[in-house]
Amino acid sequence: MLVSINEVTKTYGMVVALDRVSFTLDKGEFVFLTGPSGSGKTTVVKLLLREILPTSGTIKIADWNLNSLKSNEVPLLRRKIGVVFQDFKLLSDRTVFENVALGLAVHGKVDTEGLKRIREVIELVGLSSRSDLFPAQLAGGELQRVCLARAIVGKPDILIADEPTGNLDVTTSWQIVKLIRKIHKSGTTVLMVTHNVDIVNSFSERVILLKGGKLIRDQKHGKYEF
């Protein structure tokens, strides 16, 4: 078991963002975390990244107990998690290569092996010819590819894609999804957060459905439907 969320509740004042949610993720799984806006999907991602702590319940990722994690251990945890953000979160003053390298640089020195790895992932996401360009010179789909490359360059235990297609057109969205599938097939555990019905329903993968902070359904080969 790679991820374990057990009876997790998160409240913001009087607002209940998550209400006693429990699920686990096994190594190598591909899971869609779905639900309408305000269902608590982003709260789950923030909890997994240890941006916030649960009000109650426990969260474990591999050997890490996130409830008792010390602040100086948080970066170590995050290096085990690759994250793709809806708004890309790329550094505007760094080139594609430098942005991707950042994902590896936080692990330590970018040595010869590291440079080789960076080249590999840039090629994997199809941006070899654009590695010297800055984010402002790229299209939306390309920006998401850079974000994806940065997320996987450090060979994380799990890839969390938080609404990776939220800012993209249909065609580009599918390209990104295919890329994420390709990364999953190479052995990476993927938790894809999305409310895109077409994408979820096109694959026969596990679907966890949240609504109003509660876990409504967790199906091995699920669909996005209420």
Add this chain to the structure above:
Amino acid sequence: MNSKSEEKQTGSSTIGLLERVRRTPYQSFVATLTVALTLFVIGAIGAFSLGSVIVLNFFETRPQVVGFYKPEIVPTTAQIDGLKSRLMQTGKVLNIQYISKEQALDIYKAPFKDDQILLELATAKMLPATIKVSAVDPRYLADVSELLKSEQGIYLVDFQKDIVNALTRWTDAIRQVGIGVIAVCGLIAFVMIFVVVSFKLVFKKDEVEIINLIGGGRWYIYKPFFQEAVFYGFIGAIIGWLADVLVLLYATPFLVWFLSGIPILPIPWFFYVGLFTAQVFIGLGICTVATWVAIRRYLAR
């Protein structure tokens, strides 16, 4: 083929120090210049203070009080020894030198050894025997002077109290002003680096947040700011030191004339090495502490 970005990879950072400095040229220029100016002023005032100590020490260790015996009197050895003993017993005297009439004549003749007429005119009889006394501290000059005046046979006492006092007053005043100027310059440099780093932290708020999210540790995130601080401090120290050296070299001919007789010039090489070392340490100290304070303030928000 490697990309340009790939070629720029250095260490664990994705952008090298010089590249970061180059991307914010005006901030870097102002920060470095402010540190350089501060260190130049500190170096100049430090050099002046050290020089003034040597000059004062020179004056203070010269015979400062001279007692002249009446020309017709030749004090006996017992009288001289008695006077020396009384002077030493005060605990205020550093050194005593008795110059007999004959020694005075030799001293007088030395500069005129080629002028036969002058040499023939001068005799030991017309010159007074003198006793020259150095005090352990210029403050005791008046006491030593009073003691000599009370000695039988001494008709005139001369001492450099006014010169030393004036010199002490001037150097003390300049040192105090110097300390004030150093404090103000140091504060300006500190605030300048603090503002530059704070500005960069705010400017790079998103970057800090992103690196934090993808697993960058605190040191990884803030190391570049410290690296820049070290850059400003070190380059500032080099510029400040070079400016000090140039000013000292330019002023050397004047100083040689002005301080003739005082063994202070030429300035030894280890002074320049010491000055540079001190400036580097002070520069790095100001810049790293200012950076640390700026980061602490940023994190506390």
